[in-house]
Amino acid sequence: MEKSAPTAPNRPVADRRxxxxxxxxxxxxxxxxxxxxxxxxxxxxxxxxxxxxxxxxLTHGALMTIWLLxxxxxxxxxxxxxxxxxxxxxxxxxxxxxxxxxxxxxxxVASAAVTPAGVMIGPLTPRQxxxxxxxxxxxxxxxxxxxxxxxxxxxxxxxLMFLATLSVCAAGLGRIQSLTDFFVRHGWYGVFxxxxxxxxxxxLAVVAHGALTRRFDRRLAAGFAAFAxxxxxxAQATTSASWAAVAxxxxx
Numbered sequence: 001m002e003k004s005a006p007t008a009p010n011r012p013v014a015d016r017r018x019x020x021x022x023x024x025x026x027x028x029x030x031x032x033x034x035x036x037x038x039x040x041x042x043x044x045x046x047x048x049x050x051x052x053x054x055x056x057x058l059t060h061g062a063l064m065t066i067w068l069l070x071x072x073x074x075x076x077x078x079x080x081x082x083x084x085x086x087x088x089x090x091x092x093x094x095x096x097x098x099x100x101x102x103x104x105x106x107x108x109v110a111s112a113a114v115t116p117a118g119v120m121i122g123p124l125t126p127r128q129x130x131x132x133x134x135x136x137x138x139x140x141x142x143x144x145x146x147x148x149x150x151x152x153x154x155x156x157x158x159x160l161m162f163l164a165t166l167s168v169c170a171a172g173l174g175r176i177q178s179l180t181d182f183f184v185r186h187g188w189y190g191v192f193x194x195x196x197x198x199x200x201x202x203x204l205a206v207v208a209h210g211a212l213t214r215r216f217d218r219r220l221a222a223g224f225a226a227f228a229x230x231x232x233x234x235a236q237a238t239t240s241a242s243w244a245a246v247a248x249x250x251x252x
Contacts, residue, residue: 030172104137173197193235
């Protein structure tokens with residue numbers, strides 16, 4: 001009897017499962033990076049959260065956790081054909097994103113304002129570092145906006161929402177010291193700064209997606225390329241005169 005040829009994976013299902021697994025891994029890594037916060041209610045590396053912004057930090061952490069759990073659930077809902085609930089949660093997610101952006105911008109400025117001028121955050125001053133969360137949350141807003149506008153086109157919607165979630169995980173991955181040490185040691189930090197972790201994760205995700213679905217997803221690759229360029233631009237902007245002028249206005 002002639003052996004039948006191996007069948008290719010069901011690409012739509014494999015695609016949805018990929019995004020669910022990738023988001024789940026992002027959630028695990030983010031919790032690992034913020035384990036001081038989740039386990040002890042403290043900032044990294046185990047210090048007390050600055051009292052004037054404690055409430056804001058706790059609110060921000062709770063909102064980000066809800067977003068990650070929502071991002072994990074959404075592709076599974078589609079994969080299990082629960083599209084109606086997926087759409088309802090999508091409306092909730094759009095509203096949550098608006099709140100996240102507002103709180104994210106506020107905490108970026110507030111954190112810089114309460115950090116003593118002489119304290120360095122890695123190689124950056126508080127004013128310089130403020131560009132990372134401030135511009136990072138604007139990148140998140142842009143990706144979510146595009147993802148929502150293109151929600152009828154799954155080929156764009158899925159990668160855009162995944163990249164939006166990836167963008168807000170930079171802080172979590174950046175707090176995994178072994179990863180940061182690796183990036184600094186190999187010179188990547190000078191290019192991508194605090195976005196090293198998410199840019200690396202995104203590059204591996206593009207490769208893993210191709211291996212799982214057995215096709216090259218041009219939209220995911222194009223979206224990731226734009227994402228990597230944006231992350232690089234933010235990292236390089238931290239020490240620029242233009243950002244220094246913007247920081248002066250925000251902290252005035």
